[in-house]
Amino acid sequence: MTITNFEIAIEKVNKNMLFQGQTLEVLQDIDLSIKNQEIVSIIGPSGCGKSTLLNIIAGLDNPDAGAISFQGFNQEERLGSVSYMQQKDLLFPWRTVLENISLSLEIKGISKKDSVEICRKYLSEFQLDKFEKNLPHTLSGGMRQRVAFLRTLLTDSEILLLDEPFGALDALTRRNLYVWFMKLLENNPRTVVLVTHDVEEAIFLSDRIILLSQRPGKVQLTEEVSFERPRTHDIIAHPDFVSLKLRLLDRLNEGGDE
Amino acid sequence: MNKNKFIDSIPSIFIVLSVFVLWEILVHIQDIPTWLLPAPSEIFKSLYLDFPKLFEHTLVTLQEILIGFLVALIFGFLIASGIGLSTTLEKSLYPFLISLQTIPIIVIAPMLLVWIGYGLLPKIIVVALISFFPIVVNTADGMKSLDIDMKRLLLTMGANNWQIFRKIMIPSSLPYLFSGVRIAVSISVIGAVIGEWVGSSEGLGYLMIRSKPQFHTELVFAAIFILSAIGIGLFLLVGFLEKLVIPWSRYENSTE
Ligand SMILES: Nc1ncnc2c1ncn2[C@@H]1O[C@H](COP(=O)(O)OP(=O)(O)OP(=O)(O)O)[C@@H](O)[C@H]1O
Numbered sequence: 126m127t128i129t130n131f132e133i134a135i136e137k138v139n140k141n142m143l144f145q146g147q148t149l150e151v152l153q154d155i156d157l158s159i160k161n162q163e164i165v166s167i168i169g170p171s172g173c174g175k176s177t178l179l180n181i182i183a184g185l186d187n188p189d190a191g192a193i194s195f196q197g198f199n200q201e202e203r204l205g206s207v208s209y210m211q212q213k214d215l216l217f218p219w220r221t222v223l224e225n226i227s228l229s230l231e232i233k234g235i236s237k238k239d240s241v242e243i244c245r246k247y248l249s250e251f252q253l254d255k256f257e258k259n260l261p262h263t264l265s266g267g268m269r270q271r272v273a274f275l276r277t278l279l280t281d282s283e284i285l286l287l288d289e290p291f292g293a294l295d296a297l298t299r300r301n302l303y304v305w306f307m308k309l310l311e312n313n314p315r316t317v318v319l320v321t322h323d324v325e326e327a328i329f330l331s332d333r334i335i336l337l338s339q340r341p342g343k344v345q346l347t348e349e350v351s352f353e354r355p356r357t358h359d360i361i362a363h364p365d366f367v368s369l370k371l372r373l374l375d376r377l378n379e380g381g382d383e
Numbered sequence: 384m385n386k387n388k389f390i391d392s393i394p395s396i397f398i399v400l401s402v403f404v405l406w407e408i409l410v411h412i413q414d415i416p417t418w419l420l421p422a423p424s425e426i427f428k429s430l431y432l433d434f435p436k437l438f439e440h441t442l443v444t445l446q447e448i449l450i451g452f453l454v455a456l457i458f459g460f461l462i463a464s465g466i467g468l469s470t471t472l473e474k475s476l477y478p479f480l481i482s483l484q485t486i487p488i489i490v491i492a493p494m495l496l497v498w499i500g501y502g503l504l505p506k507i508i509v510v511a512l513i514s515f516f517p518i519v520v521n522t523a524d525g526m527k528s529l530d531i532d533m534k535r536l537l538l539t540m541g542a543n544n545w546q547i548f549r550k551i552m553i554p555s556s557l558p559y560l561f562s563g564v565r566i567a568v569s570i571s572v573i574g575a576v577i578g579e580w581v582g583s584s585e586g587l588g589y590l591m592i593r594s595k596p597q598f599h600t601e602l603v604f605a606a607i608f609i610l611s612a613i614g615i616g617l618f619l620l621v622g623f624l625e626k627l628v629i630p631w632s633r634y635e636n637s638t639e
């Protein structure tokens with residue numbers, strides 16, 4: 126198989142970071158190929174380099190060794206070609222909810238007025254319509270995260286990188302968002318790399334799960350998730366779901382004990 | 384809300400009133416002549432009786448303050464933007480700005496008179512020079528203080544430098560700009576008076592200079608009274624505008 130079938134190909138990526146005069150090996154020999162429209166989750170212990178990996182894919186950082194290619198083309202300059210939701214929500218305090226969401230459209234050169242118009246129709250789906258004129262400091266943590274999520278979705282790139290996008294949400298909101306998000310991807314497929322701490326979330330949403338080891342992060346385990354789409358919540362009780370979940374949790378704990 | 388504000392300002396009103404009362408009593412007990420130190424009642428009388436004259440001169444001074452301040456604001460913002468956008472500009476402009484600040488305005492003002500002559504312009508320049516520094520330094524600090532992660536967010540969206548400047552640098556600099564402006568408006572009043580002292584035929588500074596040798600000390604104090612009122616008024620106006628323009632700024636740090 127040629128590499129061109131892959132939307133994202135990460136080859137032998139190494140990343141060191143300088144921290145207080147010491148060189149930390151953060152990522153080691155990461156080899157990862159992600160197919161077009163595939164949804165891949167990355168899980169692993171805190172500090173193992175998940176965010177660093179997303180930063181590298183997004184182009185905010187460059188690997189010390191190895192290469193990143195999109196659709197078979199080596200991609201030195203990746204900024205602007207992926208939608209990236211970082212771990213911090215990074216809402217602009219001087220912009221209203223609506224203006225925050227429309228940020229990427231403005232960057233693309235659409236006028237502020239038009240971008241706001243385009244974004245307005247998504248607000249009700251996120252129960253944010255009553256808050257469109259609010260400034261971020263008046264929002265709860267969960268609301269801020271939904272605003273950041275929506276802002277990322279509206280950054281309309283083929284590749285979507287999500288760093289713990291649902292971490293601040295309550296269980297119910299989170300479940301509704303899973304379903305909403307999967308429906309959205311069904312109608313408008315994109316390639317997704319999702320970092321999460323929640324094993325159930327990873328299984329529920331993704332086609333494949335990558336487990337990274339403790340720092341230096343290496344690919345420790347890859348699991349395919351074969352549940353049919355569209356998925357419903359009952360799969361949580363499915364024996365395959367449960368056994369996969371236990372297997373992943375086991376390996377996660379092993380990594381944590383070292 | 385309004386009631387609270389009123390209650391908050393009771394202490395300062397009380398202090399001002401007691402100073403006036405003590406002053407009045409002192410002048411009467413010691414029998415101090417008006418040309419030496421006028422009692423507050425004399426000052427208020429002068430404010431009332433000389434109102435037309437005072438008003439005319441106030442308009443002149445106010446005009447100098449406002450125009451000079453606006454010039455400082457525009458140039459201050461432009462230069463601060465240059466400093467924010469380019470490290471080269473920052474390095475080359477800062478020494479110049481600081482030396483500009485260390486030249487005593489008292490020395491510059493008479494020179495301006497020699498170079499430009501009488502009229503409005505030299506006063507505007509003095510006001511602008513004196514209020515320029517706090518504006519430019521604060522605003523430049525604000526431009527430099529931008530949240531690096533916000534910048535990285537815009538970079539992932541494919542933003543160019545100009546967009547980063549407009550969408551992050553300018554808004555982040557506004558709270559800093561306002562604290563610079565707050566300092567600038569108060570000292571711009573001083574600038575106008577200095578500008579008038581070295582040579583003019585109108586304005587409150589001129590009125591003071593002229594009234595003193597004529598022993599119209601109450602008029603001098605009336606002018607001082609108006610000047611402080613202008614200072615306080617501008618200061619309050621800036622505070623009001625700040626709340627209006629950047630309502631988010633007081634919460635910025637609590638939203639991390
Ligand atoms: N700016 C930085 N400078 C130096 N070291 C850093 C920096 N940011 C992160 N690190 C280090 O790099 C390692 C990987 O960080 P990263 O944020 O990628 O971890 P993570 O897997 O996303 O963790 P978490 O699950 O807690 O978000 C960490 O051990 C951290 O100590």
Ligand SMILES: [Mg+2]
Pocket residue numbers: 175176177212288
């Ligand atoms: Mg992280």
